[in-house]
Amino acid sequence: MSDVLHRLAALLPADRLLTGPAQLAAYESDGLTAYRTRPLAVAIPETTDEVVALVRFCHQEKLPFVVRGSGTSLSGGSLPVADGIVIALNRLTRILRLDPAQRIAVVEPGVVNTQVSVAAAAHRLHYAPDPSSALICTIGGNVAFNSGGAHCLKYGMTANHILGLKAVLPTGEVVEWGGASREHIGPDWCGLFNGSEGLFGIALEITLQLLPRAECFYTVLAGYRTLEQAGDAVSAVVASGLLPGALEIMDALALEAATAAVHAEYPPGAEAVLIVELEGTREAVAADRGRLEAIIAGSQPIEMRPARDAEERLAIWKGRKSAFSAVGRLSPDFIVQDGVVPRRRLGEALRHNGELARAAGLRVANVFHAGDGNLHPLILFDGREAGALERAEALAGRILKRCVEMGGSITGEHGVGVEKLEYLPAMYNADELDCMMRLRAAFDPLGIANPGKKFPRAGAPALSQRGLHPLERAGVISRE
Amino acid sequence: MNEPLTPATPEALAEAVRAHPRVLAIGARTKPRLSRMPAEVTLISTRALRGMVEYEPDEFTFTARAGTPVREIERELAARGQYLPFDPLWLDAGATLGGTVAAGLSGPGRFRFGGVRDFILGIRFVDGMGRLLRMGGKVVKNCAGFDLPKFMVGGLGRYGALAELSFKVFPLPAARLTLQLPTEGAEAAARVFTEAAGARWECEALDLLPDGQTVCLRLAGPAPAIEAVSREILARWPGQALAPDRAEALWAEVREFRWAHADGVLAKVALTPAAMPALDAAVRSLKGARLHFSAGGNLAFVSLPPAVALTALPERLRALGLAGLTLRGGAPLWPGRHTIPAIAGAVKQALDPDNRFPPTED
Ligand SMILES: Cc1cc2nc3c(=O)[nH]c(=O)nc-3n(C[C@H](O)[C@H](O)[C@H](O)COP(=O)(O)OP(=O)(O)OC[C@H]3O[C@@H](n4cnc5c(N)ncnc54)[C@H](O)[C@@H]3O)c2cc1C
Numbered sequence: 001m002s003d004v005l006h007r008l009a010a011l012l013p014a015d016r017l018l019t020g021p022a023q024l025a026a027y028e029s030d031g032l033t034a035y036r037t038r039p040l041a042v043a044i045p046e047t048t049d050e051v052v053a054l055v056r057f058c059h060q061e062k063l064p065f066v067v068r069g070s071g072t073s074l075s076g077g078s079l080p081v082a083d084g085i086v087i088a089l090n091r092l093t094r095i096l097r098l099d100p101a102q103r104i105a106v107v108e109p110g111v112v113n114t115q116v117s118v119a120a121a122a123h124r125l126h127y128a129p130d131p132s133s134a135l136i137c138t139i140g141g142n143v144a145f146n147s148g149g150a151h152c153l154k155y156g157m158t159a160n161h162i163l164g165l166k167a168v169l170p171t172g173e174v175v176e177w178g179g180a181s182r183e184h185i186g187p188d189w190c191g192l193f194n195g196s197e198g199l200f201g202i203a204l205e206i207t208l209q210l211l212p213r214a215e216c217f218y219t220v221l222a223g224y225r226t227l228e229q230a231g232d233a234v235s236a237v238v239a240s241g242l243l244p245g246a247l248e249i250m251d252a253l254a255l256e257a258a259t260a261a262v263h264a265e266y267p268p269g270a271e272a273v274l275i276v277e278l279e280g281t282r283e284a285v286a287a288d289r290g291r292l293e294a295i296i297a298g299s300q301p302i303e304m305r306p307a308r309d310a311e312e313r314l315a316i317w318k319g320r321k322s323a324f325s326a327v328g329r330l331s332p333d334f335i336v337q338d339g340v341v342p343r344r345r346l347g348e349a350l351r352h353n354g355e356l357a358r359a360a361g362l363r364v365a366n367v368f369h370a371g372d373g374n375l376h377p378l379i380l381f382d383g384r385e386a387g388a389l390e391r392a393e394a395l396a397g398r399i400l401k402r403c404v405e406m407g408g409s410i411t412g413e414h415g416v417g418v419e420k421l422e423y424l425p426a427m428y429n430a431d432e433l434d435c436m437m438r439l440r441a442a443f444d445p446l447g448i449a450n451p452g453k454k455f456p457r458a459g460a461p462a463l464s465q466r467g468l469h470p471l472e473r474a475g476v477i478s479r480e
Numbered sequence: 481m482n483e484p485l486t487p488a489t490p491e492a493l494a495e496a497v498r499a500h501p502r503v504l505a506i507g508a509r510t511k512p513r514l515s516r517m518p519a520e521v522t523l524i525s526t527r528a529l530r531g532m533v534e535y536e537p538d539e540f541t542f543t544a545r546a547g548t549p550v551r552e553i554e555r556e557l558a559a560r561g562q563y564l565p566f567d568p569l570w571l572d573a574g575a576t577l578g579g580t581v582a583a584g585l586s587g588p589g590r591f592r593f594g595g596v597r598d599f600i601l602g603i604r605f606v607d608g609m610g611r612l613l614r615m616g617g618k619v620v621k622n623c624a625g626f627d628l629p630k631f632m633v634g635g636l637g638r639y640g641a642l643a644e645l646s647f648k649v650f651p652l653p654a655a656r657l658t659l660q661l662p663t664e665g666a667e668a669a670a671r672v673f674t675e676a677a678g679a680r681w682e683c684e685a686l687d688l689l690p691d692g693q694t695v696c697l698r699l700a701g702p703a704p705a706i707e708a709v710s711r712e713i714l715a716r717w718p719g720q721a722l723a724p725d726r727a728e729a730l731w732a733e734v735r736e737f738r739w740a741h742a743d744g745v746l747a748k749v750a751l752t753p754a755a756m757p758a759l760d761a762a763v764r765s766l767k768g769a770r771l772h773f774s775a776g777g778n779l780a781f782v783s784l785p786p787a788v789a790l791t792a793l794p795e796r797l798r799a800l801g802l803a804g805l806t807l808r809g810g811a812p813l814w815p816g817r818h819t820i821p822a823i824a825g826a827v828k829q830a831l832d833p834d835n836r837f838p839p840t841e842d
Contacts, residue, residue, distance in 0.1 A: 100678065101674045101678070101753070101754070102674075102752050102753065102754065103677060103678060123678070124678070124680075125678070145623065146623045146627070148621060148623075152620070152621055153540075153620065154593075155593075156594065156598055157621065157623070159627065159630065160594055160597075160598045169823055171822070171823075173821060173822050173823060175821045175823060176819075179750075180752045181750040181751055181752050181778045181779075182590070182591075182594075182595070182775060182776075182778040182779075183586070183590075183595065183748075183750040183751075183775060183778045183779045184584070184597075184634060184750055184803075185584075185634065185748070185749075185750050185803040185804060185805050185814070185816070186584075186634050186635075186803070186805070186814070186818075186840075187584075187631050187632070187633070187634050187635040187636075187639065187840075188584070188597050188630045188631055188632075188633045188634055188635075189631070191597055191627050191630025191631055191633065192626060192627055192628065192630060192631040194627060194630075195623045195626065195627050196626060212677075212678055212679065212680065212682075215680040235538060238538060238540070239537075239538060241561055241651040241652070241654075242651070243650055243651055280682060280701065280705075281680055281681065281682055281701070281705055281709055283701075283702075283704065283705035283706075283708040283709060284682070284701045284702055284705040284706075286705070287701070287702030287703075287704050287705045288702060340617070340619045340621050340622055341619070342536065342539050342618075342619060343538065343539050343540075343620075344536075344538045344539065369621070372619075372620050372621040373539075373619055373620065373621070374621050407618060407619070408617070408619045408622075409617045409619055409621070409622035409623075409624050410624050411622070411623050411624050412619075412621040412622060412623060413621065413623055414623075415623060416624055416625075420624075424624060424625070427617075427624050427625070428614070428615075428624075428625060429614075431611045431613055432613045432614060432615065432625075435607060435611070435613050435615075435628075435830075435831070436625055436626050438830040438831070439626055439628075439827065439830050439831070440626075441830065442823065442826035442827045442829065442830035443823065443826070443827075
């Protein structure tokens with residue numbers, strides 16, 4: 001054990017400081033499985049005080065750290081660094097306060113997303129952000145990535161539901177921002193911290209706003225002969241003045257995967273499926289459903305299937321939410337992209353991505369948040385094939401650049417992580433990147449918090465379009 | 481004091497910032513306390529920096545220059561059946577979009593879908609080095625980079641001068657209905673707020689008027705639906721539905737602060753419904769004080785006549801542990817609970833190393 005690990009060992013009992021290769025193996029990767037790195041050690045605090053002590057130790061020792069929730073990041077956000085430690089928060093799982101009158105929950109960062117809604121259900125309340133990974137991902141990870149889900153158009157992202165934060169900054173400073181009120185005074189620090197991808201420090205206590213569960217849902221699944229028709233239906237729904245809770249599309253390959261994995265059933269012959277969900281009071285849903293049906297009927301669906309009861313609604317969502325892992329069954333490996341385009345250009349973007357995929361000789365499945373213009377192309381490849389990952393990444397890069405050219409973004413909800421490092425400059429110019437680097441340095445003068453994520457690590461080789469990942473070249477990461 | 485500069489483009493705004501050692505961008509000055517500055521500070525008015533830059537009704541988004549009066553924006557959106565759901569304030573008085581963001585002010589409608597912070601998507605702003613920078617995006621969803629657009633909400637222009645802002649908007653509800661529920665004081669109102677907020681009704685706004693006796697509850701949605709819901713609410717509490725023109729006048733009075741004293745201190749306070757009775761008692765003990773509770777008891781506006789000592793509100797807010805912001809009058813800028821973490825100075829330094837913009841404390 002190195003000197004620094006010896007000193008670190010004074011902070012935690014031996015069984016909560018992992019250093020053996022077999023123990024570390026479990027933490028080498030996150031949801032972006034193509035990358036792995038072995039950290040020096042994994043620290044498993046059980047209290048927020050221990051987290052603060054660990055961060056202060058790292059600051060004193062100039063020791064890089066990567067915080068980890070459940071490790072479901074799809075962009076390599078929780079990928080360890082070889083010269084640093086992982087601080088794993090899975091034991092900070094207490095719901096500290098649940099106040100049904102004020103409709104808030106105060107939680108520790110390791111609390112799993114759905115646990116909040118489970119705890120709130122008795123009061124007819126729920127926590128709105130619902131990433132497909134909600135059964136495993138943590139609120140801390142959600143905050144770091146400003147995670148989304150299927151209901152962002154109407155309810156926004158994680159940041160829109162965070163009222164207060166207690167956090168330890170990479171300098172060891174402990175701050176408290178916001179609180180139980182839905183209003184804040186002064187600059188929106190919580191807003192700034194959200195989406196900072198672990199670079200601004202560690203969220204220790206998070207105050208979440210809870211919303212009354214909608215009384216009534218009306219969920220319709222419609223099958224279309226082409227993806228473009230489904231996209232047009234989305235535009236028609238939006239143009240009608242309805243504000244659906246969710247607007248999702250799955251393409252043929254995604255349908256095939258969901259059918260195989262969870263025995264979902266879709267209209268025969270459908271090349272694309274649209275899911276629209278209205279929610280609200282029973283009176284409002286009753287008043288709006290006729291309008292929605294008329295709009296969909298006018299969009300030339302092969303078939304329209306309204307969910308007749310709660311069970312059918314759940315089945316529709318099960319198919320949708322399982323799509324990511326289901327696609328995993330179709331192919332040994334895949335990467336998920338997360339670009340955003342203006343909604344009206346969805347059809348064009350999908351057509352274009354299809355052409356790029358054909359040219360690259362790769363299969364791409366599409367499952368996405370159509371209401372937000374947030375694409376999720378899943379690029380299938382076989383990692384055992386020489387050069388396949390590189391081809392997949394090159395295709396992903398072309399897709400992202402196209403999103404930016406169309407006036408969108410390289411990421412809607414999965415974050416930049418290590419995966420999209422080289423594409424951030426497609427969205428921001430040198431001054432803008434400099435401004436962000438200055439902010440980062442303000443929070444973390446030593447550059448020890450999640451280094452090499454979101455921005456290239458200082459001293460890392462210049463970024464290139466293709467070939468080895470820059471961190472790979474720097475010897476920081478390697479692939480399976 | 482010299483006349484403020486009036487740049488007409490974002491580039492000219494950047495130039496104006498670069499040309500002066502101490503600057504602050506101002507809008508229509510509907511919240512004069514926020515821009516009360518010593519003479520050496522050059523004021524840059526956004527008066528000429530106005531107009532819609534891009535409006536995409538199909539996308540639910542628009543981008544406008546910082547000096548655009550919110551009234552103009554509201555009109556343009558309404559013509560396409562859309563709106564900013566957080567009920568921006570001081571529309572008649574000419575409040576600008578940039579000022580609304582910098583002041584971090586939302587009105588009654590913020591209750592349903594959130595406030596300014598929840599609808600801002602992106603900005604172009606000038607940092608303390610005079611660089612014109614774009615942060616955030618123009619699409620409804622984007623998480624690349626740091627969320628500086630949100631940080632600017634409530635930043636009072638102390639971290640940068642806003643040039644352009646991109647927002648998300650929503651389709652206007654088909655109909656609205658306002659109910660007036662007579663209530664006895666803040667404590668009873670807080671109970672109504674709490675119950676209504678947790679109920680199935682999906683209220684759009686929940687305010688308590690300055691008389692302290694009238695809860696105003698607004699519903700929005702398809703007409704038959706809100707009528708049915710309103711009957712249920714009126715069966716729960718006695719009250720009456722307002723005719724549309726009266727309802728409109730009532731909410732305009734709230735949004736324009738016609739209920740407040742013309743002079744004296746006007747401050748915003750962030751709170752929870754549970755804190756309403758204590759704040760109400762503390763403020764009403766001051767002679768002539770008026771107070772409006774908004775957003776279901778998460779927001780209060782306090783208006784004091786000029787005769788009340790400027791230290792009175794700060795003392796009371798601090799005693800209650802509440803945070804506030806003075807919008808008009810001579811009270812301290814941050815009259816309530818206010819801590820200054822070290823990171824605040826570091827971030828100010830990062831964005832404004834030469835302290836071109838005013839300090840966040842004054
Ligand atoms: C099958 C699947 C489906 C998914 N679906 C969605 C989806 O629909 N929408 C969506 O947005 N994402 C989705 N994701 C991505 C992922 O689940 C989210 O990014 C999630 O928020 C990550 O949470 P986590 O606990 O796993 O965090 P981790 O992966 O452990 O960490 C993510 C980042 O957060 C940082 N972090 C963790 N905890 C803290 C903390 N307390 N303070 C500060 N930083 C912290 C880490 O350093 C890292 O940078 C999906 C992932 C999978 C595998």
